[in-house]
Amino acid sequence: MTTQPMTMLEAINHTLHAEMAHDDRVMVFGEDVAANGGVFRATEGLLDAFGADRVVDTPLAEGVIAGTAVGLAAAGMVPVPEIQFLGFSYQAFHQIAGQVARLRYRTRGRFDAPITIRAPFGGGVRTPELHSESLEAQYANIPGLKIVMPASAADAKGLLTTAIRDPDPVLFLEPLRGYRMLRDEVPLGEHLVPFGEARTVVGADDPADDEVVVFAWSFMVEMSRRAADLVADEGIRVRVVDLRTLVPLDVDTIRTCVEAIGRVVVVQEAPETNGFASELIATINDEAFYSLEAPVARVSGYDAPYPVGQLEDSYVPDAERIAEAIRRTARAA
Amino acid sequence: MTTQPMTMLEAINHTLHAEMAHDDRVMVFGEDVAANGGVFRATEGLLDAFGADRVVDTPLAEGVIAGTAVGLAAAGMVPVPEIQFLGFSYQAFHQIAGQVARLRYRTRGRFDAPITIRAPFGGGVRTPELHSESLEAQYANIPGLKIVMPASAADAKGLLTTAIRDPDPVLFLEPLRGYRMLRDEVPLGEHLVPFGEARTVVGADDPADDEVVVFAWSFMVEMSRRAADLVADEGIRVRVVDLRTLVPLDVDTIRTCVEAIGRVVVVQEAPETNGFASELIATINDEAFYSLEAPVARVSGYDAPYPVGQLEDSYVPDAERIAEAIRRTARAA
Amino acid sequence: MIPEPTTARRRHPRLRRTTTGRVWRHRVGSGNMAGVTDAARLDDDTLRAMMAEMISSRVFSQRVFNLQRQGRAGTNAPVDGSEAILAGVSFALDPAEDWVLPQYRELVGLERFGTDVLDRYVLYSLGHPAGGHIPAPTRVWPPQISLATQVPHAVGLAWGMKRAGEPGCVLVFLGDGSTSEGDFYEACNFAGVLDAPVIVVVVNNGWAISTPVSSQTRAKTFSEKSHAFGIPGVHVDGTDAVAVYEAIADARTRAVNGAGPTLVECVTYRLGPHTTADDPTRYVPADELAAARERDPIEVMRSELEGRGLWSEADTEATVAAADARMEAAVVAGEATPLDQAELFDHVYAEHTPRLAAQRARFVAEHGGAS
Amino acid sequence: MIPEPTTARRRHPRLRRTTTGRVWRHRVGSGNMAGVTDAARLDDDTLRAMMAEMISSRVFSQRVFNLQRQGRAGTNAPVDGSEAILAGVSFALDPAEDWVLPQYRELVGLERFGTDVLDRYVLYSLGHPAGGHIPAPTRVWPPQISLATQVPHAVGLAWGMKRAGEPGCVLVFLGDGSTSEGDFYEACNFAGVLDAPVIVVVVNNGWAISTPVSSQTRAKTFSEKSHAFGIPGVHVDGTDAVAVYEAIADARTRAVNGAGPTLVECVTYRLGPHTTADDPTRYVPADELAAARERDPIEVMRSELEGRGLWSEADTEATVAAADARMEAAVVAGEATPLDQAELFDHVYAEHTPRLAAQRARFVAEHGGAS
Numbered sequence A, B: 001m002t003t004q005p006m007t008m009l010e011a012i013n014h015t016l017h018a019e020m021a022h023d024d025r026v027m028v029f030g031e032d033v034a035a036n037g038g039v040f041r042a043t044e045g046l047l048d049a050f051g052a053d054r055v056v057d058t059p060l061a062e063g064v065i066a067g068t069a070v071g072l073a074a075a076g077m078v079p080v081p082e083i084q085f086l087g088f089s090y091q092a093f094h095q096i097a098g099q100v101a102r103l104r105y106r107t108r109g110r111f112d113a114p115i116t117i118r119a120p121f122g123g124g125v126r127t128p129e130l131h132s133e134s135l136e137a138q139y140a141n142i143p144g145l146k147i148v149m150p151a152s153a154a155d156a157k158g159l160l161t162t163a164i165r166d167p168d169p170v171l172f173l174e175p176l177r178g179y180r181m182l183r184d185e186v187p188l189g190e191h192l193v194p195f196g197e198a199r200t201v202v203g204a205d206d207p208a209d210d211e212v213v214v215f216a217w218s219f220m221v222e223m224s225r226r227a228a229d230l231v232a233d234e235g236i237r238v239r240v241v242d243l244r245t246l247v248p249l250d251v252d253t254i255r256t257c258v259e260a261i262g263r264v265v266v267v268q269e270a271p272e273t274n275g276f277a278s279e280l281i282a283t284i285n286d287e288a289f290y291s292l293e294a295p296v297a298r299v300s301g302y303d304a305p306y307p308v309g310q311l312e313d314s315y316v317p318d319a320e321r322i323a324e325a326i327r328r329t330a331r332a333a
Numbered sequence C, D: 001m002i003p004e005p006t007t008a009r010r011r012h013p014r015l016r017r018t019t020t021g022r023v024w025r026h027r028v029g030s031g032n033m034a035g036v037t038d039a040a041r042l043d044d045d046t047l048r049a050m051m052a053e054m055i056s057s058r059v060f061s062q063r064v065f066n067l068q069r070q071g072r073a074g075t076n077a078p079v080d081g082s083e084a085i086l087a088g089v090s091f092a093l094d095p096a097e098d099w100v101l102p103q104y105r106e107l108v109g110l111e112r113f114g115t116d117v118l119d120r121y122v123l124y125s126l127g128h129p130a131g132g133h134i135p136a137p138t139r140v141w142p143p144q145i146s147l148a149t150q151v152p153h154a155v156g157l158a159w160g161m162k163r164a165g166e167p168g169c170v171l172v173f174l175g176d177g178s179t180s181e182g183d184f185y186e187a188c189n190f191a192g193v194l195d196a197p198v199i200v201v202v203v204n205n206g207w208a209i210s211t212p213v214s215s216q217t218r219a220k221t222f223s224e225k226s227h228a229f230g231i232p233g234v235h236v237d238g239t240d241a242v243a244v245y246e247a248i249a250d251a252r253t254r255a256v257n258g259a260g261p262t263l264v265e266c267v268t269y270r271l272g273p274h275t276t277a278d279d280p281t282r283y284v285p286a287d288e289l290a291a292a293r294e295r296d297p298i299e300v301m302r303s304e305l306e307g308r309g310l311w312s313e314a315d316t317e318a319t320v321a322a323a324d325a326r327m328e329a330a331v332v333a334g335e336a337t338p339l340d341q342a343e344l345f346d347h348v349y350a351e352h353t354p355r356l357a358a359q360r361a362r363f364v365a366e367h368g369g370a371s
Ligand SMILES: Cc1ncc(C[n+]2csc(CCOP(=O)(O)OP(=O)(O)O)c2C)c(N)n1
Pocket: B031, B060, B084, B088, B091, C077, C105, C145, C146, C147, C148, C174, C175, C176, C177, C178, C179, C203, C205, C207, C208, C209, C270, C274
């Protein structure tokens, strides 16, 4: 398939255009998504292309943005609401966790909930409070949601397409830092990446040839790749696996890698306590305990709120912090 | 100290009376807490004893219940709001997670947040949706909160007293099933249980004499105790540890037990994926990996929403399910 | 005879302040209580049908209440006091085109939308998961427990119908207490902006569990909260089925003609306990309840129709008997509805995720059941 | 000279619909634009002080804006258009007794509450954690980013002050867009029930980022949302500092005398971009902005005071120079404020939890810094 280099932001915009053209039921709505094309321009051009019936600036109220998605889904639409920043999904938590996630369950299958909630999040770009927080773990404990966190422009397209066409509600989380910094070849035609299939970003053909496996998602994949580069110079062979979707989780790939490699680092931006890294460690404990040669290393944000600009580089895991965990894990007795 | 047998509900009511008498700044408010004494009578008699200035029926709006607590704290009060059921804390999530939890942090210590949010939760009593859900893990990932989950009447008193006097925001979660079913000797005088100190419920004097350690909290402690009884007949010596507070977590006791025993079961009512059990497994991985003789067994609710009455006994872990995990873990190679 | 309301005792401060008669779109503080609105639009058969529906809904509700007392059903919320509102709403809507999103107290009064509504409500009350599934084409949603969350759903559904060019409208119920939730305001405000074909019905029964309206808001009426949204607000005597009918029919006309949402407050009084779990004697003033009982919506309608020669004691008896039989059948069928415990895992996703499939497989292996 | 507003171009549809003059508590649609309210309550010195404050706040705001352009500060939101509202509010309140909870655009205009407000706002804009700490006794809260969450806080604070028998009241700002959040409604409704001494000020500047008021609500004004809460609603020309002063002073009198909350809508127009990150030329109609500029609040006040002989070009120059110097000092001090990266761990809890202490210890070992 022909490809074109795009930033992740361009890939998302391109995909929204493609999916709105593909399926008339798709509706995009949220704060500032229409006339302004979104505060990051992710929805740029949609209003002109698809009209004010399908691309709608809502009032400033996340609860009703998520809540109307439930009703729109029941009316046969395919709602693709945007929450301007993931931190403000808190205002919609009762609707997302209590209603969107269980529309199908409550109605015992009467209504599908093909809802894709898009939201940017993540650190490194000096935003005010509640713009950078990584909240995926708070959602991962809620049955009924799928959680998708792309780490490349091509995946942003492939996973967003799958999300919009999926009959279940999807939280589609876009790393702020990746919007312009991640740029790669994106297939121009129809491109779907299935949920629950992790992607090997760095690594030997045979995982057994690697010494440490790093599991990461979203922008931390890029950071892990850089860390792998750093320690490669020191002779440590690292495999970096991008989980792509946290729910569903690619347990097979995780098991295979841990069995083959035995040394594991998990990287997340979120606070340590009960972040999704904890779930990964628990999953590895369940699936491949006897293959572990060392404790799984967790690299996380700290158990403090995401800080202000002058402190944020100390908070978010960087390549060096990850590299250090890799070294430690490679060396562990 | 003189003690008296009380149900957990009586202990909570008794403690609220004692703390309101002890500190004039304490205010109790929420839906139906005043004239009705709370839908479970946890706040019974407070209105008569302390008056309508300090015991207040609020409008039906959880967001503003939590939100006003922030302002009351800044005014020098000690707010003890009740959320009628933990599932409806979702309506207040933006205030609890985004504001209550970080009042001190945002203001860099100008304001304390001595807020204790009480909420019942938990299964087994045939409630409608969102009354039974165990959401502790969704809160555990939020820095700034403390999470307290008593498993006995005496602890309900000791921990609630500590919570109300603590300068930080505390989520104090009360197991519905325990309200009347848990009954034990409660000290009548001042009784504080410090946060972050787990309690051994069943077990040998020397942990090394036990074969399996079970970590649990809230009503699952009782279930684990029953499971320990079941397998005791089969000759398996089980240690049951009640974590009491999830944040702060008693890592020392966890480490000591795992080092001594090597075989671990973790029990929770919440869904498996990213429940607090995952964090415990991750903590054990960090602290005592080399002592583990078998994978840590997780006993959880399933990754489905908390179900309706006719399905709930299949959903919530019971003594037999826990016993089975204990047997499996005791036997594991 | 008509079952007595679930708890018992006269004066109705809120209702005394409302008018009925032809002035169904009245304001608080403007008149005295009358009988039933004399609505030329409604023929005798419809009035009789509404009467029957009101009686039936109370019978249904009481049977479910008793099931709980017998340990056969879970917590449930009696309808007593809301019957006229349900009849007025049901008969003003078109079950083939319009949707109803209830709170939880209304499912016994929507028989006109299809027998599934009650049958599934019985299953719901029995704690059976199929109770959540009201099958197509019945245009009623299952009960909503997370208060006011249904109002955004209704607005979304109405928005979708509008976009799809479908006829009909959406009606959503919520209680007086539930109006304090942000969802109510956010949804009504957005509905205004969207000109969504939605009718938001506030059932003001004076109480939210133990909390009286006076602790809920300082607004003089709930209908005037419509000012905040720039939409019409209508204040109706909710013990007068015909007044409710008129108000809803009018709001429906607006909605389906593209004139946007309406907020309708129906004022009544909760004649029973909040739910099977509640003891209202702790907080409901006896004299207030006694006054409200004088304006029991079933009695109001019955005396009116008897006066017009449209209803007799025999009709009541026949209606109660039929409702009893209807309900008996529903309970028998409900209690006989099989249940595979592994249904626990169904409908979480369109297809089980691998993890959920594994959990289910383990469960089935341990418990037996379909695989 | 007075700095030009941050972006540039006349007609002001919203304001043309408001009256000023003595009728500061006016209603939309009732008149034409005038100058500044002729308020007998305010002496010449106060009027001059208000003028100076308005000019200074724009200078402060512009300096912070420029710091962002130079890469020295983070995203920030210029004040342009809100100056009269801030001056009116500041001067009507008592900094020793009253609290102000801002949204985020107001911190440059509260110098009367203490120099800490601006100094800390500079630190905040520089991304320094100390920016969140406005020290006692200054009764101003730091910026709130999670929109409308501050309204419940204000109501809680007012409730606490009332219970404690403290004098004074609480004033909370929010934008037109932020009124769509449930928190605004829930809080105003509860404030009504509590008779809380709180003034809720809606700064209606026509926009929420790119979303115009017409997409935010169908309510004709924000002040009439007060009907939903049963509290007074006041609609004020927010380009007229004296009108704002009068409205707030009146609301304050009510609040401190136990008469409860007031909702005050101040109507102005956002003369700059939403923030440093925004390009309003994408969505703000040029003619509308141009009309609004004709009613730039600083110009309105200046021409009025010059007309009365209370203000001169020299006064403007001196004010701008003083503000520049004030700001320069704040920035120099701000940029020189030391920062230990381990402050990351501070103030999460009153005392570090063991886990946080361990994380901090590891951090300090790796990065150096205080232990
Ligand atoms: C969001 C939420 N908060 C609290 C509750 C608990 N609760 C159940 S019913 C009820 C009172 C509802 O009162 P109202 O809305 O007036 O309806 P009514 O029961 O009077 O019909 C409360 C507080 C709930 N179910 N959902």
